[in-house]
Amino acid sequence: MKIYVGNLSYDTTENQLSELFGQHGEVVSTALITDRDSGRSKGFAFVEAANADAGKAMISAIGGTELDGRTLNVDEAKPKTDNRGGGGYGGNGGGGSRY
Numbered sequence: 001m002k003i004y005v006g007n008l009s010y011d012t013t014e015n016q017l018s019e020l021f022g023q024h025g026e027v028v029s030t031a032l033i034t035d036r037d038s039g040r041s042k043g044f045a046f047v048e049a050a051n052a053d054a055g056k057a058m059i060s061a062i063g064g065t066e067l068d069g070r071t072l073n074v075d076e077a078k079p080k081t082d083n084r085g086g087g088g089y090g091g092n093g094g095g096g097s098r099y
Contacts, residue, residue: 001048001049001051001052001054001055001056001076002046002047002048002049002055002076002077003021003046003047003048003049003055003058003059003074003075003076003077004044004046004073004074004075004076004077004078005017005044005045005046005047005062005072005073005074006043006044006072006073006074007043007044007070007071007072007073008032008041008043008044008045008067008068008070008072009043009067009068009069009070010040010041010043011041011068012032012041012045012067012068012070013032014030014031014032014045016067016068017030017032017045017047018030018047020062020067021047021049021058021062023061024054024057024058024061024062025049025050025051025053025054025055025057025058026049026050026051026054027047027048027049027050028048028049028050029047029048030045030046030047030048031045031046031047032045033045033046046077055076058074059074059075059076062074063075
């Protein structure tokens with residue numbers, strides 16, 4: 001089960017998250033999301049629990065607690081969607097003759 005962790009301090013590390021979540025079940029992976037250019041944390045991460053029961057236990061135990069002076073938002077991660085927009089050939093509708 002993948003878990004979203006938000007409202008993280010920019011100083012929080014993946015190791016801290018692994019230790020915190022590991023107190024409530026088996027952690028498979030931890031991914032702290034960072035800015036591509038600066039390398040600085042974006043303030044959220046994803047933690048993968050070994051199974052749904054462990055994930056639910058982690059969410060209920062850790063949600064609303066504090067880490068590095070910040071109250072954590074913890075919830076089941078939503079599936080990634082592609083919301084970059086896209087498609088189309090511009091705004092003039094096309095299909096007509098140029099001449």
